[in-house]
Amino acid sequence: MNAVIQTILIGIVIGALYGLVGLGFGLIMGVMKFVNIAHGSFIIIGGYIAYWVFTLWGVDPFLSIPAVMFVMFFMGLILYRLVLSPLLKYPRAEMRIDKSLLVTFGVTWILDNVVTMLWTSDTRSIVTAYTGTTFNVFGARLGLTGLIGLVIAVLVAVALQLLLTRTYFGKHVRAATEDSGAASLSGVNVQRTYLISCGIAAAMAGVAGVVIVSCYSIAPSMGLSWLLTAMVVIVLAGEGNIAYMLPAGLILGLIQAISTLFISCAYQQPISLIIFILVLMFKPNGLFARGR
């Protein structure tokens, strides 16, 4: 029984992180119809920034989140200006998706190699004074870092939801998502909206990276597997359903955690691939789609 509760706890903690990883990716996907393969590399870079800030100046990783978000926000702006905005010349969404897949695959390639050159391909993680601290929850153990990660993921998800539904900027984003042409005609600066959305998505990747480096570990080659997690979350939640990203992430985390009770945890990635294909085959609009 204890093992089961423990597994569920692990599933919830990592599931919230999956939701966080999916959010940034889903934002770009939903708003601009661009697939950002480089999202995983952004996560890794965010993690490395926190790692070095901690190692060089001893700043607590969770306190460095605002700084990481700031830096990553600008990286997002650069990505949009240099790589994504030239693709807006393609009018059809399918063309945009194909081209952005190719281009951001190239970006991933560059970033991964740069990261490997700068910081070697070693696996790194942050060990703070409280890393080993755990709480007792119904006889199972919950790590403090994991709990903080969970709280941060929920906070970010709620903040994004509020931003999208309660502010003018959010209105612009939703308008540009529905019909960028009409939005532009009614006075929304679509380019600027896209630009800032891209920055926010990158900043959220940075937050995810900080959580990952302090709860788990990072290496330059891990970008792709986090990206795939993001993809699976998107498929589970349904394209463009930002509000359902976190629940979808939790479901994925729980499925993966429970599967480790039966088979080796080394096979988590194949399991998410199987989930991905099953969902695509039977519920192609996501688990939460209603009557579409």
Added chain:
Amino acid sequence: MAHWKKLSILTLILALLAIVPLVMELGSNVMNVMVTLFIYIILAQSWNLIGGYTGQVNLGIVAFFGISAMVTHFLWKAGAPIYLAIPTGSLSSVVLAALIGLPTLRLRGMYFAVGTLALAQAAQTIVANIFTRSVSMPGSFSATYSLMPRYYLGLIMVVIAITVVYVITRTKIGLAMVAIRDDEQAAQVTGVRVFKYKVIAFLISGILAGLAGGLYAYVRLSFWQISIVFSPSWTFDALLAVVIGGAGTLAGPVIGSVFLVVISEIFANTLGQAHLILFGLLFILVVIYFPYGLIGSVDRIHQLITRVRK
């Protein structure tokens, strides 16, 4: 007349490639580069078929390359002759392609790309978990190792791959593929069975990638970690070769592969890992600003010149 000209040039190149290694000693360095070039060309043509002609972005072509390389390696080690091991390896790629293609090719947009990318990653993880130690062929194989048969097998495979792509693109299948790429909806409305032709293109692409993998297993006898045959860099190289050369053309992937191999020979020693970054930059620039690759750009310049003359 132009057709004859092209054909005679091709025959000349082929004859040169076939005869030169027989009459003069090229040295193992050049031969190695040539064999690598052959692998790139086959893999690039495979990507070209599904990505260039059919317009389905496959980000996990290495899965088909890798599975075939592994199957070939282990069959060959088990005593099967190489001319049986490589086709069996390709067959395994086709089975894998069917498994991943049937569910994902039904859907539009990014799911196919994501599915293939996920497949490649999962394959790498599984293989890395199963084979933790290095694998290699028995010592007797490396004692009698010679690049000559590998060179000629590679050359034959390149000819096969190019012929396959040429023949397919000249048939109804090729027409359907291009129609799907240009406008899937329009193709469907005019009666093209989109899903069927996508699957056909994907399976044939799988066979070709499998051939490349088999050749790689034949060339390389030992692997420190066999999971490197699933490394995403193979996918990137194939993509780069096709995109630089010109996607959706017969000669594009060949030119792109030659370009890639020559450039990496020049820069790999002087720049080290930085040359990979250079490739990434080049790739992005070409995708954004030269969507038709080297071939398309040459054609366009040609058009400009003829227009000026008139």
